[in-house]
Amino acid sequence: MSLKRYILKRILYSFVLLFFALTLNFIIFRMAPGNPIQIVASGMRLEPEQVERLIELWGLQEPLHVQYVRYLKSTLTWDFGYSYNSLEPVGREIMERLPNTLLLMGVSLFFAITFGTVFGIYAAYKRGSLFDLTSVSISLFSYALPTFWMGLLMIYVGGYVFGLFPLAGTMSRPPPLDPIVRIFDLAWHLFLPGLTLFLFQYGAWLLMMRSTLLEALHEDYITTARAKGVSERGVLFKHAFRNAMLPLVTNIALQIPGLLNGAILTETVFSWRGLGLYTWSAIQFTDYPVLQALFYIFALVTIVCNLIVDVVYGYIDPRIQY
């Protein structure tokens, strides 16, 4: 099988996964108690004609399979209907919040990978030393700390004790007009949630980098390199690290779902106006269209990340069997 066919197969498989996620999404929200009319009209007294009109408008009178096909069509065309709470189009609200979530996740992931890799390599280089021991135990503990609790402590220390950072929010109110000030304001608000989400991932990255490097150091080609007289540093960076890069790449995709969990909790703690906070508030209002849309987007992100990694893997690892 050629590389092209392999990639095509992965893409097809991703569509199957997406279809499964969409179907599950449809079933779950059909199972949900209470019909949409009751939720939207809570507190209002609707005339029977109005109820009928709403049922017709949402197509609730049609058989399930017709509704299902219409749901698939509208979801794939990014039409998620209207929020029960704000009565705004869900698609627009999501697009407003998506950049904030991507910023938070991206920045924290970038720093977690950078620091985790650097310290992981150093710990593996100095294996058995005091540095190795402390960084491993710190990573283990930070890995086990509940994200939301870490967020609370951050707010306490950074916000109350030192008073350096804002306690919540994405931007000052009213937002500054000058674009440069605006960027600084955003970064100032991003610091604490970003640090929380960074610590959430950092430990895992360090441990993984360290263990893959140590594993690679047991391979035969390392023995060969050592026998050739390559310096220990050269062995580590030129031989071991290059081969340890592969699991690193795969792990980025594997980390994304976990990162989403962390982002939801972090955003809730810091009132960071992203998709996580949106999920939380949608649950408070039983806002089913919003939840349905968010669920689809989270699944989509995960599937796309998996696909990207599969493709990248196909390119960079010559050992892979298609």
Add this chain to the structure above:
Amino acid sequence: MTISTRRKRFNLLMSRAKGFWGVYKQNRKGLFGIGLILFFVLFAAFGPMLSENHPVDDWDVGGRRVPPAWFKNLPGYQNLVPNLKPVMDVGFEDPEALSEWDIESSSEDSFTVTHSGEGYDRGSGPGSILMSLNRESSSSSTADIKISKTFSWEYSSPPKRFTTVLSYKAEGLEGTRLKLGLVLVDAKGEEYILWQKDIPSDTIWSYPEYKVDSYSIRVKMIFPDGVFADPAQIIFNGAGDYEFYFRASFDDIDTESTVTTRLYVDDLSIELMGTCYGLLGTDQWGRDVYSQLAHGAKTSLFVGMLSAFISVSIGLVVGLFAGFTGGWVDELSMRFADMLLVIPFLPLLLILIAILGQSVFNIILVISLLGWMGFSRTVRSQVLSLKERTFIEAARAAGGSTTHITIRHILPNVMGLVYVSLATSVPGAITAEAALSFLGLGDPSIMSWGQMLHDIVYYAAIKELYWVVPPGLCIALLAVSFVMIGFSLDEILNPRLRRR
């Protein structure tokens, strides 16, 4: 199976367990994990017994949102006041109880103060103070009475809240106006009339409710600041002797009337809720934080271990079945596992709990139904490699059925993985439950550590470190201890998988 073989088996099992323990105790990480878990198990089992307060339902066991009692030793917290009952409810069970009170009354012959056997029985049992005004003999029949008690207040700072209790019953009010009042006098002699009432006619016991509660609007409105006033702070403004008294005045309106007016008073007391409480203080509603922590340990261990057990069992069964059967069963189950793996865990968990309802069993069910996929893949790959070994071939040649081979030969070889996975699945389940409760989707009738952190955010109590630190630290420590056990079991049971 005869008894002797059974005993032999038992002995073999015991010696293997002993041998395992011998290896295990060499492992420092593992011992640390076991010790921590033992601590949490004991805490969950006996911790709740050390506090009789219910974690959810017992409100106002102390002042609301107050630090623990041992904070007294920290700088800046020297003036903490414990819960006090300076004027006890004596119940007036016998005539001698009257002597503990100072009674001043107008010296009319027709007015007597005695002990009565009748009392508010549901409160403190029989017995009460009886004041009776006999209007048969004399023409002018008015009387005033003051029943008081002085107590010393040795703290320079005020209590968080005070409440007083009183129950009374009046008879024969025809032609008499009866006025009751509760008064507190501070160290400087300032009088605060906290409660007063005119009684037109009343022949049943009043419920011994909080007649005066420093948190109630009615009491706050006595002071110039109105709703913004804190009566406890205004009245208890310094150390000294305070006086608490009950007063009653009988006024004759209709001189023709000859009825004897009787007033019974019972359950007279004042209670001060302090600015510190117990081992870990109190939450927003004056509930015991220690008791919440202890009950939370029970919840976390229960949810964590049960969900881990269920999900590992599902993973084991699916993995064994898929691995050994192969073919389309394998393909189908592994593809299904793949699909569940790409669905983000927390959003699905949140949505399912929001839809199914917030009960602890739903939480366990959903966590375990979403947690088996990873382990089933591990088991499957292990089974696939075991299947090719010669001993399985031999067993098959000897005529062993698939079920027999799976249970007798394959299962014992994957048990090592099962134990490790049991230990490493628990932290995930514990943090998942904590995250759910933190987001407000926990079981409202049960206290858990996540629920405590949820309350902290909900009531903006991040500064209350005595309340913030314990639940988070407990979640982290319990999770770490299970991870440690998982690591050390992995090192001991699966030495071939270990390359470090």
